[in-house]
Amino acid sequence: MPDTAKDLHTEVMDLVLGPSHPATHGTIRMTVKLDGETIVDIDVEPGYLHRGFEKECEDHKWNQCVIYTDRLNYVSPIINNVGFAMAVEKLCGIGDQIPLRGQYLRVILSEMSRITDHLTCLAAVTMELGAFTAFLYFVKAREWFYELIEGVCGARLTTSWTRVGGVRGDLHDGFADKAKVALSKTREVLQECDRLFTKNRIFMDRTIDIGVISREDAISYGMTGPWLRSTGVAYDVRKSHPYLVYGELNFEIPVGTNGDNYDRYLVRMAEMEQSCRIIEQALAKLPGGPVSIPDHRYTYPDKQLVYTNIEALINQFKLVYEEIRPPKGEAYAYVEGGNGELGFYVVSSGGNKPWKCRVHPPCFPIMAALGPVLKGYMLADIIPTFGSVNMIGGEMDR
């Protein structure tokens, strides 16, 4: 056969994958140059979900922007809410005054969001590799947390839960008990999926040594989150720059060694267990007290007081009509999102709207590296590698 194969006329083929393709979750277009099935070159084009997040924020008051942050990473919206609120609080100089209970609540719901984020990612990856049943297992577990979040925020995805200076509301009755049940059931699901995949020949063949990135490249691209940790760098904002009450809680940072898709799967699986630990500790330590700062330049007074007390009525009126006015300046606050460091760079000109509200989306640097990473692999390797990015169109394209 080699002699005839030499005479065959071959040429590099262009193939366009997306923007809407059943095997990719998220609208993105990849123009692939193929030599047979080997990827010679790949051009990744995002932007199909661009809706002018920054421009809209510049036209809205500070607390109104919280609603837009839900739509950034819509599988873990509370982390976005918390990140934005922390940036504005830093700008106002009230970051250290948030009541302890409010901080614990932010941690608990952030970790629940991280679990839903990882569950979504792994559900999609496994389904795209053909394991549709596992998708249902993962999404079943995700639903338990969405129900808890819905109980607190009133919505599963569009939570809009934080406010500058605290959170919108306290937990409902029985939250802790329901959370414990959800955690133990989730652990069962994780063990079940661990048995299904971690030593699964098909899954290992499709992910081990696929989509490998070196540690140097990962750092040079500015990657964070599971992609960076899969190369062995134990960088996690919650440990390196502890915010809220993460410094008081015990948890570990799982890392990988090879920087391939399989390691990223392992890192995500291990992180969900750590998040479960964090939630348990935080629920046990949860103190009483208010959830928002009592400074009514930033937060609404109690509704009962508004109707009975003139001071409170004025506070409410001024806050509704004028909103908060952070002093002129700039601040960069960052939290650990599901995909890595989620940063907010906010600039205030002293008015009641942001002068600038920039998001540093964690999947952006990873997507920037996706093209170079995929060169030399096979066409079918695009799917698990792209899946392990967990690209969320909302935060990628903003």
Added chain:
Amino acid sequence: MSKEVLDKLLAKFPQAVVSSHNRLGDETAVIKRESLLEVMRWLRDECAFEMLMDLTAVDYLGEEPRFEMVYHLKSLSKNYRLRIKARVPEGDPVIDSLIPLWKGANWFERECHEMYGIRFQGHPDLRPLLLYPEFKGHPLRKDYPLDRRQPRLPLLAPETRRFPRSGDETGHEGEKLPDDSHEHGEF
């Protein structure tokens, strides 16, 4: 920790640094744009800033110079951060690209270019990233109105499509637009 780096920077490049502050705990240095590449290279190599965490611009309409580039650097090994800023005038919105130092600068600069119209000297590929090639203007500039509509684009002629659609041979009615569509531009 970050304070020491800022002091080192001030001592090393006294002419390049215009001003500096550490308000709200964010160490910040404003430098001249001509020395950006030199300062950044020194920060990466001598001060262990391995990561360019974020890159963006701010439009201070009415001030001169109008634009401000904002770079957030992060050191993994030393665990500190630094913010570097550089002003860019409206008439000549050019600054050096940081791709030689950090690979991640590529897409950040592409986004910054389409949103603010800042050109990055030495960038190999300044195509729009989130917008489409025919988009007119730079939407994050403060003088770009929030409600501006972009003109509707004619559909590509069948012969220029790389992947012909079914029905291309029978009729071309999809390409012709009403004459007033460019004024209203409803999508």
